Each structure stands twice: as structure tokens, then as C-alpha cells.
Amino acid sequence: MNSISVAIDGPAGAGKSTVAKEVAKRMDLLYIDTGAMYRAVTFLVMNEGIDPNQEQEIIRIANNTSFNFSKDGSQIFVNGENRTKEIRSPKVSENVSLVSKIGALREVLVKAQRKLAENHNVIMDGRDIGTHVLPEADLKVFLTASVDERARRRFEELLETDEETSISFEEVKENILLRDNIDSTREQAPLIKAQDAHEIDTTKLSTTEVIEEVISLIRKVQA
Template sequence: MEKLAIAIDGPAGAGKSTISKLVANRINLNYIDTGAMYRAITYKVINNGIEFDDKVEIIKLLNSTSIDFNHNHIYLDGKNVDKEIRENKISKNVSYIAKIKEVREKMVEIQRKIASNKSVIMDGRDIGTHVLPKADFKFYINASVEERGRRRYEELKEKNFDTTLEKIIEEIKNRDRIDSTREISPLRKSEDAFEIDTTNLTIDQVVDKIIKTIEKRRE
């Protein structure tokens, strides 16, 4: 198969990462979780006790940070941080880091470099609109805020986190607001993206929709 680039965008909790991983496995693509990259630097910022509004220190930290993917696992300064970056404190605060211009510029530079020499499926908030505007296929994955909150709540319950559905929904609404109104590359649907509302669909149904769309256009 020729080199292929697929962009998957959408708000928090819509299922982008899970869906992208499954599509990657089905049609043999390299999965790049851009959200995990922002989570990784957020994790490091928190661990270093840096305030979220201290741009100077955040940028200094970023410039001495290594973020890489290997076999669909993310490594921060050489350490696998798959589990650590999924903690709720990261989910609540990643948007504050992701809206910083210099952070986004550095991440986009890394993402484009990865996509330049291999077939990829990449998910995030601004892949189709900014990172890979010439992607072969673009999808916008969405769901109601209530459904996205319910999914996140169930995920946290399984990990024995003490929280409430109402609190999670408010946190997701706040992330949506930050992501949609930030000055640099805000969350929005690319005009040429296929939109899929996953509210009442199973993961397998969404994956099938994406693969059928790709196969139909490439026949």
C-alpha cells in the first residue's frame, strides 16, 4: 500500500484514540497519539512543580524533553509513560499546556516529521486543520458531552477513582471551551472531514465506517 496519512480530530472523550488504534491495526498504519504528547509534557510540568501560567519555565522544560513513540507506546525522556499520562490530574490540566503557542509549534514539528516518511493515522484536535492539512483522509469524531462524560466516568470508576459523573461532565465542558477558544489552532472540524457522531455507535461500528469510507474512495 502506498504511503497514507489519515487525520482524526474531535473533542475530549469522543473515542479518537481507541478508534485510531483499531484502524491502524486493521489497515497496517503507524498510530500517532498526538494528545499523548501533550499529556506527556503536562505530566512532566506537574512533576516539576511548575505553574501552568509560567510559560518561560514550561518552554525551558520542553526544550530539554524527549518525546517519542515505539510500537504504539509513548516514551518521555526514554521512559514508557503510557499509564501515568492517563491519570485524571493530567486530563483536567492538559488543555492549559496545549494552548501555549511554543508548545504546539514544537509538537507539530515532531508530528509532521513522523508523518513525512511513513504511513500514519494521527489523532488530536487540529490534525486535519493544521498539522496534516493535506492528509489523504480526514475524520471528525464527535459525541454528546453527556456520553463523553459517561465514558470517562466509567473508565475512572474501573480504576477506582473517587469522582462523580457531574464533575467529569463539567471538566469535559471546560476542556471543550479551552480547546475551542484557544488562539493557536483551536479545535474545529476541517471543511473536508467526514464527521461521525459516536454517541449511539459501538467502537467497531465507527471503525467499520472509517475503513469503508477509505476503501470506497480508493477503489
């Protein structure tokens, strides 16, 4: 396969990670979950009892943290420890946008993400991949869905990982709306669709249909 980089962007709950992981598997790409990296830093910040507004402390943590992914990208190892489950907790979800909007932190993590993309065929998902992290990506895709649908997906995902969770669907929806606002209005690399991105509304599509559409777009790029 010719060298290729694929950027998948979109708001919380649009299905970016699920789609990117399966496309990576079927197209033999390295999957890089950039959102997991921001969640990992948020987890460490909260674990050390640091206020999300203490920017210098957060940058210190990021600069001293190693990130590694399993071959399929489904597991993230933070400083050598598997933190895949911990970074998906409701508390991390509530604070990740506050942490990820810090400009200096984004510079640290973007540098790490670009390094991973230099020597691999990659598919990377996040909120600013096509506009900021990989502006020269061979293919850019912007996934979206209605707020209710995105909240439903995130709520079901939460129930699967924590059956005893006390968070309600309405709370998940409020969190989605809050993240949308923070992500789209932050000063540095806000959530916007790149001009040359292919937009796919996944509200009424099955995961398989979205995956097939992205694979079709990749094959067109390679043709």
C-alpha cells in the first residue's frame, strides 16, 4: 500500500474512534487515538490533585509522560501502565476539555503525534487533526451526528464499562453540549471542519456503513 495519512475529526460521540480502529485494522494502518492522550494527561492531573487551571503543572506532567499504544490502538499505556479504562471515567470526561484547551499542552502532544505519523501509514482521530496536527493529510474526514445520538452512544459506552455508574443520560448529554462549546470556541486549534474534508453525518448510519464509506474514500485517494 502506498504511504498514506488519514485524519478523522468530529465532535464527542460522533464515532471517530470506533470507525478509525476498524478502518486501521482492515487497511493495515497504525491507529493513533489522540483523544486518549489528552484524557491520559487529564487522568494524571486529577490523580495528583492538580487544579485543571494550573497550566505549568500540567505541562510538567505532559513533558514527563510516555504514551504507547497497543498494535490496534485499543489500549493506551501511560508511563508503562495500562490506563485504558481509567481515562474513560465520567470525571475525566468532565475535565478533559478544560485541560486540552491549554495551548502549551497541545504543542507538546501534537509534536508527539506528528512524530508517530512520520514513518507510518496512519489513521488519526481527534478534533483538530485535519486542520492542525496533520494539515497535509492525504484524506480528511469529518464525522458528525445529532446531539441526542452522540449522547446515546456515549451513555451506552459508559454502561458497558461501568454497569454501576450513577450518571444519567441527561448528564451525559449536558456534558456533550459543554464539550462541544469548549472545543469549538477555544482559541488554539478549535473544532472546525477542514475545507477539504469529507463530511459524513453518522446519525442514521450503522457503524459498518460509516467504515465502508471511509474505506471507499481511502481507496479513491490511492487510485
